[in-house]
Amino acid sequence: MERNGAGNEADRLCYEIRVCSCARWMCVYALPLLTSCFVSIETRVQIQESVRGKDVFxxxxxxxxxxxxIMEMLIMVYACRTSCARSITGVLPYFPYSKQCKMRKRGSIVSKLIASMMCKAGLTHLITMDLHQKEIxxxxxxxxxxxxxxxxxLQYIQEEIPDYRNAVIVAKSPASAKRAQSFAERLRLGIAVIHGEAQDAESDQVDGRHSPPTVKTTGAIHPSMEIPLLIPKEKPPITVVGDVGGRIAIIVDDIIDDVDSFVAAAETLKERGAYKIFVMxxxxxxxxxxxxxxEESAIDEVVVTNTIPHELQKLQCPKIKTVDISMILSEAIRRIHNGESMSYLFRNIGVDD
Incomplete structure (x- = not known):
């Protein structure tokens, strides 16, 4: 017997997973949870049913x-742990703070901190989807x-874009070229890369020792002690490597947050002759x-999955479409609960995918 507990923000996704689970003859039902806040805005979680010896997701x-x-999930996991659950699997389709997985000047690697907190709370397994960096x-x-x-x-492209054979897969920066290449090879399409796009200078700040403190010395530094410094980067003008004229441009990435870079990329592709622009x-x-x-940009359609709820955004912008991925989460839960191999869910997936 397995039980699913969901946080306040995950009720819809939990329902869809349960629907898929019941369709596959699984004995799954939602675990009653009482989640509330004190006047001091502290989160309180109460499990209203025994989970002793059970597999909890x-x-x-x-x-x-x-x-x-994050705090709500940690408290739920810890509550299940102290209630003697046999195993506690976290289903976190989007891993928060995944963009902060590298050292930036005197910052910290927050993804590592979140991972440590989840393990300390009592998590025994984690199911997630498309980590920003697989090394997480x-x-x-x-x-x-x-x-x-x-x-x-990929299925959405093949079924919902009738003339997708006339499309080209676009990476909006060299950093996302591998993902674009994976899509292009599976769809047997060409690839284009946008180079010179204004970025957040992420690559310039990955080293925590980027700017060491000034050292006071009483005399001049010996010439043999001088350390060569890197030449500062200068971003080139925005260019498109590849032909998009008279084609559908499909920009692929893992996360859409601040859309400025996607809007700028769409304008560039439109200038180069692309007649339809999709973002996935x-x-x-x-x-x-x-x-x-x-809504005000040259983008014709934005396609995302339901790893993060965005019903309000869809009401504000009809260009936003959703692809349901609850089926694969349901299958992953079933396989973990039954002790089956997960390799089926990773078939034909390469190292760079």
Whole structure:
């Protein structure tokens, strides 16, 4: 017997997973949870049914208040642990703080901190999807299954874009070229890369020793002690490597948050002759004014999965479409509960996918 517990923000996804589970003859039902807040805005979780000796799957999605979401999940996991659950598997389709998985100046690697907190709370297994960097799996000392949404997005392209054979897969920056290449090879399409796009200078700040403090010396430094410094980077003008004229441009990425870079990429592709522009990503955070910017841009359609709830954004912008991935999460839960191999869910997936 397995039981699914869901945080406040994950009720819809939990329901869809249960529907898929019941369709596969699984004995699954939702675990009654009472989640509330004190006057001091502290989160309180009460499990209203025994979980002793049971396999518990805690499903949580990320809301605008990501910190409350994380704390709520940690408390749910810890409550199950102290209630003697046999195993506690976290189902976290979008792993929060995944963008902060590298050292930036005197910052910290927050993804490692979140991973440590989850393990300390009592998590015994984690199911997630399309980590921003696959190396994040190494931050955990428990099994992590990093599922892929690309089969669902590829199916959407083949079924919902009638003339997709006249399309070209576009990477909006060299950093996402591998993902674009994977899509292009599976669809037997060409690839284009946008180079010179204004970025957040992420690559310039990955080393925590980027700017060491000034050292006072009483005399001149010996010439043999001088250390050569890197020449500062200068971003080239925006260029498109590849032909998009008279074609459909499909921009692929893993996360859509601040859409400025996608809007700029769409304008560039439109200038180069692309007559339709699609944006496809696994995680649609779509924060701030993203729906309005998308609606006013040259982008024809934005396709994301339901790893993050975005019903409000869809009401604000009809260009936003959703692909349901609850089926693969349901199958992963079933296989883990029954002790079956997960390799079926990773078939035909390469190292760079």
């Amino acid at each position: 805690v499903i949580q999605t990320v809301s605008k208040d990501v910190n409350t979401t 799996q190494g931050f955990f000392n428990i099994p992590v299954d990093n599922l892929r949404a690309s089969p669902f997005l 990503a696994t995680h649609g955070i779509l924060s701030s004014e993203a729906p309005r910017f998308i």
